[in-house]
Structures are given as C-alpha cells and as structure tokens.
Amino acid sequence: MAGPPATIEIKDVAKSYDRGRSFAVRNISLDISAGEFIVLVGTSGSGKTTLLKLINRLLEPSAGSIHVEGKDVATGDAVSLRRRIGYVFQGVGLFPHLTVAENISVTPKLLGVDKAACAARVDELLDLMRLPRELGERFPATLSGGQRQRVGVARALAARPRIVLMDEPFGAVDPITRDALSCDYRRLHDELGLTTVMITHDVLEAVLLADRIAVLNEGQIVETGSPHDLLSGARHPYVRDLMAMPQRQADRIHALIKAGPG
Amino acid sequence: MDEIMNGLDPRIADAFSRLPDYLGQHVLLSVSALVLGLSLSLPLAIVGVRSPRMRWVLLAVASLIQTIPSLALLALFYPFLLALSLLSAKLFGVQFSALGFLPSLLALTLYTMLPILRNTVTGILGVDADIREAAQGVGMTQTQILFQVELPLALPIIMAGIRTATVWVIGTATLATAVGQTTLGNYIFTGLQTLNWIFVLFGCAAAAILALIIDQLLALAEKAIARRDRPRLAAAAAGLLLVLGASAMGAVVQPRAQYVVGAKGFAEQYILVSLMADRLSAAGLSSTARSGLGSAVVFEALAAGDVDVYVDYSGTVWTNYMRRTDSISREEVLRQMTDWLDEEHDVGVLGVLGFENAYAMAMRRDRAEELGIRSIADLVRHARDMAVGGDVEIFGRPEWQALEDAYGLVFREQRQMQTTFMYRAVADGEVDVITAFSSDGRIVQYDLVLLDDPEQAIPPYDAVVLIAPARRDDAALTEALRPLIGAVTIERMREANLSVSRNENPLTTGEAARRLWQDIVGP
Numbered sequence: 186m187a188g189p190p191a192t193i194e195i196k197d198v199a200k201s202y203d204r205g206r207s208f209a210v211r212n213i214s215l216d217i218s219a220g221e222f223i224v225l226v227g228t229s230g231s232g233k234t235t236l237l238k239l240i241n242r243l244l245e246p247s248a249g250s251i252h253v254e255g256k257d258v259a260t261g262d263a264v265s266l267r268r269r270i271g272y273v274f275q276g277v278g279l280f281p282h283l284t285v286a287e288n289i290s291v292t293p294k295l296l297g298v299d300k301a302a303c304a305a306r307v308d309e310l311l312d313l314m315r316l317p318r319e320l321g322e323r324f325p326a327t328l329s330g331g332q333r334q335r336v337g338v339a340r341a342l343a344a345r346p347r348i349v350l351m352d353e354p355f356g357a358v359d360p361i362t363r364d365a366l367s368c369d370y371r372r373l374h375d376e377l378g379l380t381t382v383m384i385t386h387d388v389l390e391a392v393l394l395a396d397r398i399a400v401l402n403e404g405q406i407v408e409t410g411s412p413h414d415l416l417s418g419a420r421h422p423y424v425r426d427l428m429a430m431p432q433r434q435a436d437r438i439h440a441l442i443k444a445g446p447g
Numbered sequence: 448m449d450e451i452m453n454g455l456d457p458r459i460a461d462a463f464s465r466l467p468d469y470l471g472q473h474v475l476l477s478v479s480a481l482v483l484g485l486s487l488s489l490p491l492a493i494v495g496v497r498s499p500r501m502r503w504v505l506l507a508v509a510s511l512i513q514t515i516p517s518l519a520l521l522a523l524f525y526p527f528l529l530a531l532s533l534l535s536a537k538l539f540g541v542q543f544s545a546l547g548f549l550p551s552l553l554a555l556t557l558y559t560m561l562p563i564l565r566n567t568v569t570g571i572l573g574v575d576a577d578i579r580e581a582a583q584g585v586g587m588t589q590t591q592i593l594f595q596v597e598l599p600l601a602l603p604i605i606m607a608g609i610r611t612a613t614v615w616v617i618g619t620a621t622l623a624t625a626v627g628q629t630t631l632g633n634y635i636f637t638g639l640q641t642l643n644w645i646f647v648l649f650g651c652a653a654a655a656i657l658a659l660i661i662d663q664l665l666a667l668a669e670k671a672i673a674r675r676d677r678p679r680l681a682a683a684a685a686g687l688l689l690v691l692g693a694s695a696m697g698a699v700v701q702p703r704a705q706y707v708v709g710a711k712g713f714a715e716q717y718i719l720v721s722l723m724a725d726r727l728s729a730a731g732l733s734s735t736a737r738s739g740l741g742s743a744v745v746f747e748a749l750a751a752g753d754v755d756v757y758v759d760y761s762g763t764v765w766t767n768y769m770r771r772t773d774s775i776s777r778e779e780v781l782r783q784m785t786d787w788l789d790e791e792h793d794v795g796v797l798g799v800l801g802f803e804n805a806y807a808m809a810m811r812r813d814r815a816e817e818l819g820i821r822s823i824a825d826l827v828r829h830a831r832d833m834a835v836g837g838d839v840e841i842f843g844r845p846e847w848q849a850l851e852d853a854y855g856l857v858f859r860e861q862r863q864m865q866t867t868f869m870y871r872a873v874a875d876g877e878v879d880v881i882t883a884f885s886s887d888g889r890i891v892q893y894d895l896v897l898l899d900d901p902e903q904a905i906p907p908y909d910a911v912v913l914i915a916p917a918r919r920d921d922a923a924l925t926e927a928l929r930p931l932i933g934a935v936t937i938e939r940m941r942e943a944n945l946s947v948s949r950n951e952n953p954l955t956t957g958e959a960a961r962r963l964w965q966d967i968v969g970p
Binding site for chain 1: 577578580581582583584585586587588591596599600673
C-alpha cells in the first residue's frame with residue numbers, strides 16, 4: 186500500500202461522562218506507528234472502548250489531543266475522518282435493512298464511488314474475506330455469526346482505509362471460527378499494510394495477534410510492550426497476573442501432551 | 448320477503464344514486480387531511496426525536512387534541528375560521544368559506560397527528576443504539592443517518608401509525624356533515640333524522656369498506672417496501688390511486704351548483720330542502736344541499752354567504768340570535784325579527800311558509816286526561832314526579848329557561864335524546880312529557896296532546912325563508928321560491944313529516960317533498 190505512513194498519536198487524553206467527577210480514561214498517551222498491530226487488553230470497564238471511540242471521534246475527549254496521520258482530529262471534520270478510518274463494531278452492527286453488498290459498500294457510496302465500482306469492490310472484498318459472492322444479495326439476519334463478523338470486517342475495509350479500529354471483532358463466535366477469522370485478518374493487515382488497533386479481553390488472542398499490547402486498568406494504560414516482553418517480564422503486578430494466564434494454559438497443554446494417552 | 452324488498456328498493460336506489468358525490472367528497476376530504484397531517488407530523492416528529500423537551504410538548508398537545516370530542520373540534524373551527532375570514536375580508540378584501548371543507552380539513556388533520564407523531568417518534572427512538580452508532584462510525588452525517596437508517600428501520604411502526612390515522616380519519620370524516628361538508632356521514636345524519644335505517648347502514652358500511660380497502664392497500668405497500676418487492680409496491684400504489692382517483696372523480700365531475708340550500712338536522716328541514724331544491728330546479732336553477740347543520744352554524748353560514756337560503760323559525764331567531772326573552776304576539780315577533788335581520792345582518796326574509804314549528808310540551812292523551820293536565824300550569828303540580836324528554840338542544844336553549852322561570856317547572860329527571868326517539872319514549876311511558884315540535888306528524892300518530900302555554904313563555908315559531916345578503920336581489924331565486932310562501936300549512940307539514948317518520952312504507956324526504964308540492968298545486 187502506497188501513501189504516507191499512518192500514525193496515531195494520543196497525548197494526555199482523558200474522557201469523563203459526568204463533567205469530571207469520574208473518568209472513563211485518563212492520562213492516556215500512546216503513539217501507534219504505521220503498519221503496527223496494537224491490541225488493547227483489559228477487563229470490562231477498563232476504558233478500552235472509550236479510547237477506541239476517541240480516535241475516530243465517536244466520542245470527544247475531555248482533555249488532551251489526538252493526531253491521526255499528523256493532523257489534530259479536533260480541528261477537522263468528524264464525518265470525513267470516520268470515512269477514512271475502518272471501524273469494526275462490537276456486536277458487528279450490520280444494518281439489518283440493507284443487503285450484505287449494500288452494507289459493505291456503504292462507506293464507498295457515501296464517498297461518491299459509482300455503482301459499478303462499488304459492485305466490483307464488494308466482490309473483491311467478499312473474495313478477500315473468503316465469503317461466497319452469492320452472499321451479497323442476502324440480508325444480515327440470514328447469515329451465520331462467523332459470516333456476519335467477516336462482513337463487518339469487509340465493510341470496515343471497503344473504502345480502503347489505512348487505519349482500522351476493531352472493538353472485540355471476533356467475540357460471540359465459536360473458537361474455531363474465531364481462530365480462522367483472526368488469522369485471516371492478521372494476514373490482511375500485513376498484506377494491505379494496515380495500522381490496526383484492536384480491543385480484546387482474550388489475553389491469548391492478544392498475545393498471538395499483536396505486534397504490541399497495551400494493558401488498560403481502571404482507565405489508564407498500565408503497561409505496553411511486545412507480547413514477548415510482557416510474557417517474559419511485565420513490571421506491573423496486574424499485567425504479570427494477566428500474562429501468567431496464557432502461560433499457565435500453555436504449560437498445562439504441554440503437560441497433557443507429554444503425559445501421553447491414559 | 449318480496450314485500451320487504453319492494454319496500455326497500457327505492458331507498459337503496461336512492462342511496463346508490465348519492466354515492467358518487469358522498470364518497471367522492473369523503474375521499475377528497477380524508478386524503479387531503481392525511482396528506483396535510485403527514486407533511487406536518489413527520490417533520491415535527493423528527494424535531495421531537497432530536498429534542499426531548501419538544502417531544503414532550505408535541506405529544507402532550509397531540510394527546511390533548513385527541514381528547515376533544517370530534518364533533519366539538521369540527522364545530523370549534525367554524526367560528527374560528529369565520530372570524531379569520533372576516534378579518535381577511537377587511538384586510539385583503541379576500542373572503543373564504545368558513546363552512547364545509549376548510550374546518551373539516553383542519554379538524555381531521557389535527558386528528559391524524561397523534562398516531563403519526565407518536566409512532567414516528569417511538570419508531571425512530573426504538574432504533575438500536577448500536578446500529579445508530581455503526582451508522583455514525585461508517586461516516587454518515589445526521590441527515591444520512593435519519594434517511595438511510597432511522598426512517599427505513601422505523602418504517603413498519605410509522606406505517607402502523609399512518610394506518611391508524613387513516614382508519615380514524617375515514618371514520619371521523621362522517622361527522623364533517625355537521626359543519627356542512629358532504630361526506631358519507633350525510634347518509635348517517637339523514638338516515639337518523641328520517642328513520643331511514645337503510646341510509647344509516649349504507650353510510651356506515653361504505654365508510655367501513657373504504658377504510659378497510661385503504662388500510663389493506665397501505666399494508667400491502669408497507670410489506671412491499673420492506674421486502675423491496677417492486678411489482679407488489681407498484682400494485683399497491685396503483686390500487687390506491689385507482690380507489691382514490693375513481694372515488695374523487697365522483698366529486699370532481701359533479702357540476703358546481705348555482706345555489707346552496709341549507710338545512711338543520713331534522714326531518715322537516717330535509718323535506719324543506721328538497722322542496723326548495725325542486726322549485727329551483729323547476730325554474731332551471733341548480734342547487735346543492737348543505738343538510739344537518741347546527742342551528743347556530745346555519746344562521747352564521749347564511750349571514751356569511753356560505754349558504755344562500757334556508758328555513759328558520761321566528762322564535763329561534765327571537766330567542767337565540769336576538770337574545771330576546773320577552774314574549775309578544777306572532778305578528779310583532781315577525782315584524783321585529785325582519786327589521787333586526789335586515790339591520791344587523793343584511794339578511795332578507797322572503798316570507799312565512801304558513802306553519803309554525805313551536806316548542807310545545809306534549810303528553811300522552813290518556814295520561815293527560817287521567818291527571819287533568821291541559822296546560823303547562825297544570826303540569827307544575829306533577830312535574831316533581833315526572834321525567835321530561837327533550838332533543839339534544841332544548842335544555843341549553845333560552846326557551847327552556849323561559850319555561851322554567853315562567854312556571855317554576857322542576858322535573859325529577861331531564862333526558863336528552865334524538866328527536867326521532869323522543870316521541871316513542873313518551874308514547875311508551877319511558878318519559879312522562881316531552882318538548883315536542885308542534886309540526887311533527889308523530890303528535891297525531893302517537894295521539895299526543897300539546898299543553899297550552901297561558902303565560903306565553905314560549906315565543907311563536909313561524910317557519911320563515913331567509914335569504915343571504917348577496918342573494919336578496921336575486922330575482923331568479925326569490926321568484927322560484929315565492930310559490931311556497933304561505934302554502935305550507937300546519938296540516939300539510941305534519942302529514943309530510945309523518946310520511947317520512949312512520950314505520951310502514953315511509954317515504955324518502957325527497958318523495959315527501961314532491962307529495963307536499965302536489966298537494967299545494969292541487970290535482
């Protein structure tokens with residue numbers, strides 16, 4: 186993918202929903218470099234979704250600034266910002282009254298891409314997401330959970346964004362589908378040269394997908410680092426606990442295999 | 448069976464012959480009210496969705512309107528529009544008709560608003576917050592979210608509101624007859640007054656069938672939109688256009704009549720309307736009837752020129768419009784009334800028809816003789832144990848006040864009922880005495896006696912032909928009606944009234960009018 190490197194710079198950002206009495210996120214600073222795959226990990230209520238929505242201005246920060254591709258998002262138009270950034274919603278959020286093809290082509294259409302080009306782009310994305318092209322005419326309600334998640338990703342990619350934000354994109358599907366989906370997406374991320382910010386509360390998924398993991402707790406980033414670094418020696422006790430879990434799981438599986446049958 | 452069919456035939460034929468006009472006007476009115484209601488309610492609903500405070504205000508006002516009885520809402524628009532019309536005449540020299548279509552349209556439009564407003568607001572607010580956020584997230588503007596996501600998803604609920612409004616409006620439009628708008632309600636009003644149950648049923652059935660057909664076509668359109676079934680949507684649209692277009696044609700192709708003849712809402716007035724219309728027609732003049740109007744409405748309509756001619760009663764003018772409470776001789780009332788109408792309203796009096804339709808207390812003859820009651824003064828002693836029945840207007844009219852004051856009348860119970868049922872009620876002993884109309888044929892039919900009024904508490908009620916200001920010098924009109932002056936005696940009027948109200952072989956009001964005319968001109 187050509188073009189300037191995509192960067193997201195988050196500086197001292199805070200967000201309060203009650204005029205400063207409490208904060209969903211605070212003191213957040215995070216630089217995300219072009220092509221990076223960063224995963225936000227944390228328990229429910231740790232502020233992951235709030236942080237993600239601040240990036241494409243579904244929410245406005247109470248304090249601090251966010252720059253996307255070098256420009257302060259607060260100074261530009263929120264609508265055109267959102268059209269440039271792919272977003273995969275928690276629970277997918279497909280439009281139930283639109284067909285799969287219409288769901289996928291919604292952002293290109295908003296950008297004024299003509300019908301024929303939209304149709305071609307839909308086929309391209311269905312292929313890319315390994316979905317049969319016939320699915321284009323169907324409505325979301327007739328799809329399986331895994332198919333819906335793939336359509337959600339296809340919709341996010343339709344307008345060729347350089348940045349993709351994903352809020353638990355592969356939740357609510359069975360583990361096999363989930364594994365296939367996340368592997369497919371990681372491949373696309375690399376092939377298309379995307380910058381991805383993904384939320385999960387599955388630590389194992391984070392470890393297996395991410396270039397870098399940012400751990401949130403009570404609205405603050407407590408530690409960031411590569412999966413290797415965090416697994417081998419997290420400084421923060423909360424992060425150590427969190428990272429011990431996949432390690433323990435792996436050890437137990439290892440032991441089971443070693444013990445052999447019986 | 449044959450006999451029954453033969454008896455019904457002319458009434459059904461009569462009903463069908465009026466259908467193109469009644470149905471057409473009904474459809475024109477209902478569709479106009481719905482279109483206007485939709486174009487007001489939808490934008491207001493969107494304002495309500497965006498602002499919770501406005502939503503509260505809008506829904507409260509719409510609910511309040513809904514609680515006003517339909518007939519009252521229709522009636523209230525008449526004086527309001529009349530004042531506006533007079534104001535506009537003064538300011539811009541443009542006067543519009545405050546009767547008929549306009550007040551009906553406004554009242555019905557208000558009625559459509561609650562279901563459409565409420566359902567649109569509920570439908571849009573009911574759209575899943577996740578879906579709305581997704582629409583924002585893919586880069587839609589507020590307007591794009593509204594038109595591409597919120598409205599399409601709320602469509603089934605909005606359509607349900609539109610369908611409710613449609614059925615309401617088609618039903619309620621029948622009441623517009625009372626403010627002078629021709630609708631299917633003309634069957635019902637006329638039928639109730641002349642005991643023509645065929646008409647009543649015909650009117651109800653026609654309105655119900657119309658409502659059902661349009662509701663089902665809207666349902667079809669709604670399904671077609673949801674399933675994106677273009678052929679089906681086209682079929683529904685074509686069906687709607689066909690039904691509405693064909694019905695409206697009936698109203699549009701009706702030639703515009705030269706004169707408007709008004710009538711209040713009881714049988715005698717329906718007969719007199721036919722009698723006058725026949726005379727006009729014989730003189731080569733076309734006319735249209737505005738029947739079933741309230742007393743106050745019809746007089747103001749005449750003064751404003753919405754009605755050209757109608758028959759009123761001297762006592763009504765005396766007490767209700769002139770607000771006189773004194774009672775003087777018949778001739779003197781007529782003379783003063785004529786002067787007053789001329790000076791105050793520029794209304795002309797063509798002449799008296801020749802009969803009186805006075806309020807009179809009436810009792811069963813056997814009961815009156817048993818109690819020795821001959822006059823209202825005799826009645827006073829027994830009144831505390833008696834129930835009195837009256838038409839829907841009387842107990843609120845000054846004549847009743849005058850009666851109570853003059854004799855100190857106090858009854859055990861006052862019951863309001865349709866004139867139609869009043870005579871039977873006293874004949875059956877359901878009430879002891881009624882405020883009858885002296886020209887009603889049922890006085891003879893049920894063998895009732897009219898009680899004397901020694902105190903002259905009730906003024907005389909000579910039937911007089913009143914002419915609108917602009918028509919006073921219209922020789923064609925006045926000459927066509929002049930043969931009726933002095934020709935309708937009390938006997939003739941009672942007989943004509945009885946001929947439409949009797950149970951066996953009742954005549955239509957049109958037939959009764961023709962009989963009456965034949966009787967006037969002689970063999």
